[in-house]
Amino acid sequence: MEPGKLSRICAPMVNQSDQPFRELVHRYGATLAYTQMLKPELLLDDQDYLELCLRDLTAKPLSADQPVVVQLCGNDPETLVKGGRKLQQYCHAIDLNLGCPQQAALDNHFGAYLLGQRDWPLVEEIVAAMSKSFVVPTSAKLRLCQPAFKTLELAERLEACGVSWITLHARTVSAQRRRHGPADLSQVKRLKDNLGVPIISNGNVRTWDDLEANLKTTGADGLMVGESLLGNPCLFANYTPDPVAISLEYLSICRMYPDVATVSTMATHVRHFVDSQCHRRPWYTKFRTTLANCRSLEEIEVLLQNKVQRWRGLRPEDDEEQPPERVAEAVEEIGDIFAQP
Known part of the structure; x- marks a missing residue:
C-alpha cells in the first residue's frame, strides 16, 4: 500500500x-x-x-x-x-x-x-x-x-x-x-x-x-x-454539502451499481446526511417517519426532491450544491496537507 x-x-x-x-x-x-x-x-x-x-x-x-x-x-x-x-x-x-x-x-x-x-x-x-x-x-x-x-x-x-x-x-x-x-x-x-x-x-x-x-x-x-x-462524507475535503444534494449524489451512485446497497442501507445513509444539519427542524420527525416507509430508491428520491425541499422552504428544483469543479479543486488542494511528512 x-x-x-x-x-x-x-x-x-x-x-x-x-x-x-x-x-x-x-x-x-x-x-x-x-x-x-x-x-x-x-x-x-x-x-x-x-x-x-x-x-x-x-x-x-x-x-x-x-x-x-x-x-x-x-x-x-x-x-x-x-x-x-x-x-x-x-x-x-x-x-x-x-x-x-x-x-x-x-x-x-x-x-x-x-x-x-x-x-x-x-x-x-x-x-x-x-x-x-x-x-x-x-x-x-x-x-x-x-x-x-x-x-x-x-x-x-x-x-x-x-x-x-x-x-x-x-x-x-x-x-x-x-x-x-x-x-x-x-x-x-x-x-x-x-x-x-x-x-x-x-x-x-x-x-x-x-x-x-x-x-x-x-x-x-x-x-x-x-x-x-x-x-x-465531505469532511476530508473541508466542505459541508447541502444535505439534499449529497443524498441525491449518493443515490445516483447506488443507481449505477444496482443490487449492492439495500434500500434500508440507502435510507440510513440519507437519514444521517439530513440529520447532521436538519435534526432540529420542526419537520425532521415527519421526514424520519416518511423515510422509514420508503420501499425503493425512487421513493427516497421523490421524498428528497419534493417534500424535503418544500419543508425547507425551497422549490423542488432548487439546489444549493457548490459547482462540482470547485469541490474537486478543494479536494486536490487539501490533499497536499495530508501528504506532508
Whole structure:
C-alpha cells in the first residue's frame, strides 16, 4: 500500500460501508476505505453471504485510485486465512478486527476481546498466518489494551508478525458504550514514536479542525474517521454539502451499481446526511417517519426532491450544491496537507 493512501481513511462501519458510500467519500478526499467487518466463517459456509460480499467488491473494477480494505473478524487462524483467500483478489489489503466492542464480539470472543494478554499468542498466530498467506498486505485495527501502556507491547509483537500498518482507536473496550470518554491520543503517539510500520490514528474527529489537531498531537501517518463521515462524507475535503444534494449524489451512485446497497442501507445513509444539519427542524420527525416507509430508491428520491425541499422552504428544483469543479479543486488542494511528512 502506498503511504499516501493511508492518509485519510474511511473506517469500517456496520451496514454502512457499502460500495456506493465508499465511492462517495473517495470523491471527497478519502484516500482509502474499509468494508464493514466481515465474518470469515460465513464467507466459507454461506453462499448468499459470500455472493453479497462479492457483489459489493466487484461492483466496479479494482482501482488504485479508490483502494479498499476488507476487514475480517474471528479467532481461528485457519478460518480467517481461508475466508480472506475468498476475497483477496478483490481488495488492496485485509485487516484484522481487534477493536469491535459489541456484545456479539464478547459472546464469540473476537474483536477487542482478544486484547487481553492471555490471548496475545493467539493474536500473533492469526496475524502471522494472514501476513504469510495473502497476496495483499495484512493490517490490524485495535483498541487500547488494559492497562493502556501494554498497547505498545502488543503493537510491537504485531509488527514482528508481519503486519503492514496498525490503526489505533485509542479507547478501551466497552460493550455498553462504544465511545467511553475521549480517545487517548498520547497512546497513538507512543506507537508512532516506537514502531517502524505506519500508524493510523482513530478517534476524536468531528470537524476539519479536529483532523489537523489530531495529526499535530500524534504525528500519525494518517487518520481514520467513522461516524463523522456518515453525517458529512465531505469532511476530508473541508466542505459541508447541502444535505439534499449529497443524498441525491449518493443515490445516483447506488443507481449505477444496482443490487449492492439495500434500500434500508440507502435510507440510513440519507437519514444521517439530513440529520447532521436538519435534526432540529420542526419537520425532521415527519421526514424520519416518511423515510422509514420508503420501499425503493425512487421513493427516497421523490421524498428528497419534493417534500424535503418544500419543508425547507425551497422549490423542488432548487439546489444549493457548490459547482462540482470547485469541490474537486478543494479536494486536490487539501490533499497536499495530508501528504506532508
